[in-house]
Amino acid sequence: MSFSAASLRAALEFHVPTGASGLVVALSGGADSSALLAAAAALGGSFRDLPLRAVHVDHGLQPAHAEFREACKSLCEHLGVALSVIRISINALAGESLEAAARDARYAVLEAQLKPRECLLTAHHRRDQAETLLLQALRGAGVKGLSAMPVCRAFGAGWHVRPVLDVPQSELTQFGAPLATPCVMDPMNDDLRFDRTYLRRLVWPVIQQRWPGVDAGLARAARHMAEAQELLDATGEADLARLRDGEALSVPGLRALTHARRLNAVRHWLNLAGAEAPSAARIGEALRQVLDADADQLPSIVWGELALRRYRHRLFLSVADPPRLADERLLPAAAGAQLDLGPNLGALRLVAQSGGLAADSLPPSLLVRRRAGGETLKPARSARTQSVQHLCQALGVLPWMRDALPLVFAGDALVAVADLWVDARWCAAAGAPGLAVEWRDAPIIV
Numbered sequence: 001m002s003f004s005a006a007s008l009r010a011a012l013e014f015h016v017p018t019g020a021s022g023l024v025v026a027l028s029g030g031a032d033s034s035a036l037l038a039a040a041a042a043l044g045g046s047f048r049d050l051p052l053r054a055v056h057v058d059h060g061l062q063p064a065h066a067e068f069r070e071a072c073k074s075l076c077e078h079l080g081v082a083l084s085v086i087r088i089s090i091n092a093l094a095g096e097s098l099e100a101a102a103r104d105a106r107y108a109v110l111e112a113q114l115k116p117r118e119c120l121l122t123a124h125h126r127r128d129q130a131e132t133l134l135l136q137a138l139r140g141a142g143v144k145g146l147s148a149m150p151v152c153r154a155f156g157a158g159w160h161v162r163p164v165l166d167v168p169q170s171e172l173t174q175f176g177a178p179l180a181t182p183c184v185m186d187p188m189n190d191d192l193r194f195d196r197t198y199l200r201r202l203v204w205p206v207i208q209q210r211w212p213g214v215d216a217g218l219a220r221a222a223r224h225m226a227e228a229q230e231l232l233d234a235t236g237e238a239d240l241a242r243l244r245d246g247e248a249l250s251v252p253g254l255r256a257l258t259h260a261r262r263l264n265a266v267r268h269w270l271n272l273a274g275a276e277a278p279s280a281a282r283i284g285e286a287l288r289q290v291l292d293a294d295a296d297q298l299p300s301i302v303w304g305e306l307a308l309r310r311y312r313h314r315l316f317l318s319v320a321d322p323p324r325l326a327d328e329r330l331l332p333a334a335a336g337a338q339l340d341l342g343p344n345l346g347a348l349r350l351v352a353q354s355g356g357l358a359a360d361s362l363p364p365s366l367l368v369r370r371r372a373g374g375e376t377l378k379p380a381r382s383a384r385t386q387s388v389q390h391l392c393q394a395l396g397v398l399p400w401m402r403d404a405l406p407l408v409f410a411g412d413a414l415v416a417v418a419d420l421w422v423d424a425r426w427c428a429a430a431g432a433p434g435l436a437v438e439w440r441d442a443p444i445i446v
Helices: 005-015 031-042 067-078 099-111 126-138 171-178 195-210 214-243 251-256 257-270 280-292 388-395 399-404
Strands: 022-026 051-056 082-087 117-123 153-157 158-161 248-252 300-303 306-311 314-319 330-331 339-340 347-357 363-371 409-410 411-415 437-438
Touching: 005 031, 022 031, 031 051, 031 067, 031 171, 051 067, 051 099, 051 314, 067 082, 067 388, 126 171, 126 195, 126 214, 126 409, 195 214, 214 248, 214 251, 214 257, 214 306, 248 257, 251 257, 251 280, 251 314, 257 280, 257 314, 280 300, 280 306, 330 339, 388 411
Parallel strands: 022 051, 022 117, 051 082, 117 158
Antiparallel strands: 153 158, 248 314, 300 306, 306 314, 330 363, 339 347, 347 437, 363 409, 409 411
């Protein structure tokens, strides 16, 4: 057996980021996490003097969930480790597996429990990694999915570290056995409704009989995939440096890339934005529509709550249902007056500014509403009166954001469009006191 407190210390030294403030073991009450906690406790605080604590999430799914909770308490009392027990309930959505819902809920709780710069430690081992790669392969995953689980990743206010990811489960079990760490057998580990359980109970023994070292081989393959993903990320970052056009990507730049690099760049862009990318087929079809559409078309590809949209020569990531101004509202015509425009739309504020809207010409309150069509405005004293539609086209206001523009009226007269244009006929003389419109926390509109 090679796993020990000393080998855990070596793994932690290599993988725990500099500046970590503490270690938090996700303790299920099973043998693996119990052994990890026992090894961490055996370090006695000697690893960078970092405090150690444990968190147990009780989602009540197993009939023996109370036994798991008590086992965790008993183990932590035995080891002298502080324990937090968090009880949650699981509500799987229609079509969502209970297994996935429980995992997502558990990690959400663990993330919320993490203090700034703490490291969450989980006991995922070599066979867990091998099983994850197989399950991802069966789902048709790409390189990132086949990388399986990373050893360290940013997580909540800190990091998630899997320090025993290359340790055989048998070594964890052997380490925990002499310590008499109390643990409970999880009945869900025998429930063949769950993909991982089915693989572990019915498929894995057959594979292992033919290829005894399969867990090491598959874990090694996952590492190769992780290295390949690093190269893809580096290539994607280099391509994005050339493709970025403000908040968008250059469509001509995308056209200049090979199909594979184009897909990789867009995936990397979505990942950096925190958006879950659709399938490769969906991205491929989206890019085909974006690149093949005529110049006057506005292709839009929606998945979930997000959308890819092209306007002119730029590709944008936006919400599927863009924000639009709600019912018309009144804004007092006085410096300092402010109007909340609604979710994701910021606020309009009037500020004193010479040459702005002539306050003495304005009614006591201004009407704020979205465009209805046909509105016109004179943007400068020397300019002709123009339609808001024409002004938006000339400035390049994104078409799907034009209903978010707050139009400001004095009676029936349009006097301003957000902080983009003011009607010159309503402005005070140069140097004379007036009011300017500010659009604070405005969404991206150009």
